[in-house]
Amino acid sequence: MTKENPLLLNITQAKFRLKFKEESGTYLNGIDHLIVGAPVYAGKLPLPVIETLNTIKVKDKQCTCIAVYGNRDYGVALRDLVKKMTNGGFSVVAAGAFIGQHSYYRIIRVAMGRPDESDLKIARSFGSSIANHSVNLLPEQIPVQLDRFSRSREYSALVPAFVAESCSNCRECVETCPMDIISPESGDYKNADLKTKCIGCMACVNACEYGARIDKTSWIMKFMVKLILRKASVTRTEPLLIPNS
Numbered sequence: 001m002t003k004e005n006p007l008l009l010n011i012t013q014a015k016f017r018l019k020f021k022e023e024s025g026t027y028l029n030g031i032d033h034l035i036v037g038a039p040v041y042a043g044k045l046p047l048p049v050i051e052t053l054n055t056i057k058v059k060d061k062q063c064t065c066i067a068v069y070g071n072r073d074y075g076v077a078l079r080d081l082v083k084k085m086t087n088g089g090f091s092v093v094a095a096g097a098f099i100g101q102h103s104y105y106r107i108i109r110v111a112m113g114r115p116d117e118s119d120l121k122i123a124r125s126f127g128s129s130i131a132n133h134s135v136n137l138l139p140e141q142i143p144v145q146l147d148r149f150s151r152s153r154e155y156s157a158l159v160p161a162f163v164a165e166s167c168s169n170c171r172e173c174v175e176t177c178p179m180d181i182i183s184p185e186s187g188d189y190k191n192a193d194l195k196t197k198c199i200g201c202m203a204c205v206n207a208c209e210y211g212a213r214i215d216k217t218s219w220i221m222k223f224m225v226k227l228i229l230r231k232a233s234v235t236r237t238e239p240l241l242i243p244n245s
């Protein structure tokens with residue numbers, strides 16, 4: 001951010017990630033404070049986020065790290081985010097874990113409608129307090145929630161299915177897929193190999209108005225997801241703010 005003209009760098013888009021990885025310095029040299037946000041997948045940062053942040057090298061710049069998780073567990077994601085940015089040369093002055101509606105809410109309702117007004121109020125007040133922060137946070141100061149998902153290297157995501165007869169060829173899914181693995185011609189995955197790169201984010205399912213991309217899955221998988229998210233579906237967690245002032 002600069003105070004006058006905040007710049008948005010959307011590393012969710014596969015094409016922009018490629019450009020950013022090649023010349024991250026060009027994008028980051030002009031900024032005074034970077035607010036970096038990433039979702040939590042299986043207690044970790046998603047692989048595309050890790051690969052992108054590993055290319056960062058700056059000097060004398062401040063940063064705030066935000067992880068967004070689905071009310072279950074933020075695992076090692078926030079600590080790793082702080083570690084990556086510190087390794088990239090940033091002074092991390094603030095960090096937070098906020099809650100977003102769970103990507104698998106169609107299977108079990110978790111964190112519905114979040115971030116809600118209460119979350120946004122906390123985010124706004126945290127945002128305005130950051131300007132006065134001068135601490136340099138160390139990764140060890142960031143709490144972790146170590147369960148078997150965050151310990152494992154696996155991501156175990158649900159891969160959406162394609163229903164050819166429902167496809168209107170509007171290409172919304174092609175545009176929103178952060179992995180660029182959907183064919184603009186067919187609406188299906190470009191090939192079987194690329195299908196294995198799907199991170200299960202459900203962006204294509206959310207984007208498709210025609211029911212051509214669906215989160216159809218086996219009963220056993222649904223059962224597992226419900227089991228894993230049962231507690232998160234009935235207990236509300238609040239944002240974590242560091243420092244908490």
Ligand SMILES: Cc1cc2nc3c(=O)[nH]c(=O)nc-3n(C[C@H](O)[C@H](O)[C@H](O)COP(=O)(O)O)c2cc1C
Pocket residue numbers: 039040041042043044068069070071072073074075099100101102103104149155156157158199200201202
């Ligand atoms: C593959 C996958 C794994 C996830 N793992 C977790 C998790 O370990 N803990 C959690 O609380 N939420 C988890 N979530 C939920 C997301 O962190 C949450 O819904 C977030 O708001 C998604 O942001 P996005 O839509 O930008 O990807 C997971 C979501 C996906 C798709």
